[in-house]
Amino acid sequence: MTFSNANLDVNLLPTVRQPEFIPLEKGYHQVILLENFIATGLLLIGFLVLYFWGDLPEIHQFWYVPVIGIGVLMGFVFWFRPKAFSRxxxxxxxxxxxxxxxxxxxxxxxxxxxxxxxxxxxxxxxxxxxxxxxxxxxxxxxxxxxxxxxxxxxxxxxxxxxxxxxxxxxxxxx
Amino acid sequence: MKPNDDFSQAARQSNAAIIIIIFNLYRNWIKRLLPIFLALFVSSGKATLLVTTFGIFIVLVALFGIIYFFKYTYYIADNELIIEKGVFKRSKMVIPFERIQSINFKQAILHQIFSVVELEIDTAGSSKIEFDLRAISKQKAEALRQIILNSKPEKSSLPLEETTSPPAPTPKILFKLSFGDLMKVGLTENHLRSGLVPIAMYFWLRDLLRNGGINLDDLATKYADPEKLYQLGLIILGILFLGYALIAILISMIRSVLRFFDLTFYRTEEGFMVTYGLFTKRQISIQDPKIQIFKWQDNLLRKIPKIFNMQIKQAASAEVKKKTSSIHLAGLSERHIHQFLDAYYDKDYAIDDFIGISKWWFIRRLVIYTVLVIGSLILYQYFPEHPAFGISAFFFVTLILTSYLYFRKKKFGVNDEVIHIKGGRFGDSHQLIQLFKIQGVSLKQSPFQRRKDLAGIVIFTAAGNINLPYLAYDVAEKLRDYILQIVETDGRAWM
The missing domain is CATH 2.30.29 (PH-domain like)
Structure with missing residues (x-):
């Protein structure tokens, strides 16, 4: 088995930093969107189950706290995931x-x-x-x-x- | 003295195995049955009953052990090690040679008396094979080991370089640790780590007394003059501390002498061999291709006698990536380490130029921890009844100090064969990796690092990952490209 191992000029090496990254399939954004809707749906169902059948009296008074929480969280997710995906x-x-x-x-x-x-x-x-x-x-x-x-x-x-x-x-x- | 050294016929273990098997059976069963015996004795009160049941038990177990020994045979067929055993339920174990990664020997006191060894076989399987060749003579074990390891390349499909003719049976001694070296190891253990023992003992004692109706806290407030109590407490604390320090040092000295007694390093054809231990002797073989990382480090105490601990990190197998094994050794001097490295590398591994990490790594931590120190102090000012705030301020100050030490010590250097990474906080650590054994490289940038044009680098090996945080971006990029260039052009197999 042969191998060469001469000293190399570091400046002549090919570098990775080239703007030639191939992006992933654009259409996948639909899948992300669908996943986000499913996640939102599941969270809302969880909230409704707690609201109607749960043993939490406070939830009737402060129902807007979890709703706003879910809204903020999913708002961030809807904004963040497509952006991160594009990179x-x-x-x-x-x-x-x-x-x-x-x-x-x-x-x-x-x-x-x-x-x-x-x-x-x-x-x-x-x-x-x-x-x-x-x-x-x-x-x-x-x-x-x-x-x-x-x-x-x-x-x-x-x-x-x-x-x-x-x-x-x-x-x-x- | 060499009856069928080819192991083609079924053979029993050495006769000494009878005693070892019975001894192990007694140990296991007595541990389990002792409460029953005691219960029998207490409830009946008859000593004769106890003695007879105990006698029957002894005889039965011994009989079982003897039959077990005669029913236990092993042999080699078609590049497989086969074991047939079992008294009531017979079982047959087949271990293909190519799945055997390494074979180590272990000798407890009983083994040493009869000069036999127990085989520990490291297999490359996801399921653990229960392997218990408890006692065979040293020559047989050695012969078995040679047969298994030498036959490996034939079955393997990997294009290995020309296989060496049967390895020389006499390995060359690289170095040996003296008794004095071992004492140094014991003296310089990290004694602080077990510093919680006296504190735990205090709480245990207090609970014990409380259960007995004595409340230490009540007693203190009721009877004692707080001034005197404070003094008494200090004295007791001092005695405890001194006593603890003495015992800790003594214990770790005895432990390291027992564990690493007569530590000897050999260079063999296929790699290294280490033997050590007093009561339990071990012989560990390391094959060169499996070694991925050498790591050696000291601590503040070990700096005085200038000794290092060493870790040889191996990739246990190509298929099972989760399984890595490393060998820990203690008490090596710088000279020992260089003897070791000289024997391993045929190329130059000494590096003169080291590159440190960016000052921003420290500045960022300095800012964060300073804010936390000030915050804790302000809180302490307002809530002096909570000492936690004072303690946390102190804790963050020590973090600043250790971060500074880390920043000063973290460095790397490369040549055309190895990368050498320095690090440590109070002690110094060194890691040496052959570049062609690297599996992959990651470049990482946080938003902060992007602003300062910095990047962290992660080097993946088959024996763990290595981080170099906060390098200048162009340095990180060059290092990555250089590593890739070597990995992709060097034809040697990484394992």
Missing amino acids: KGYQLRERDIIFRTGLWWQTETVIPFVRVQHSEVTQGPLGRLFGYATLNLYTAGGSKSDLSIPALHPETARKLEQFVSQKAGLDETE
């Missing part, structure tokens, strides 16, 4: 894949293909309904270094998965 994106390079996430606390994780141990494409119930898939890449570096790229077109996800596992040499060991 998510990935970059596929010759030897690694980069995933960017986070609106305020931003994270960019790079996984070299040679360190991918296992890869899979998953689809949740909403994903199946709307036609989106998630690409999962697992490494030996623990759960924080595993990548999970959501909101991909199922065809894209499968292609990506094939590409990555081919690069990782996972196919040969099958």
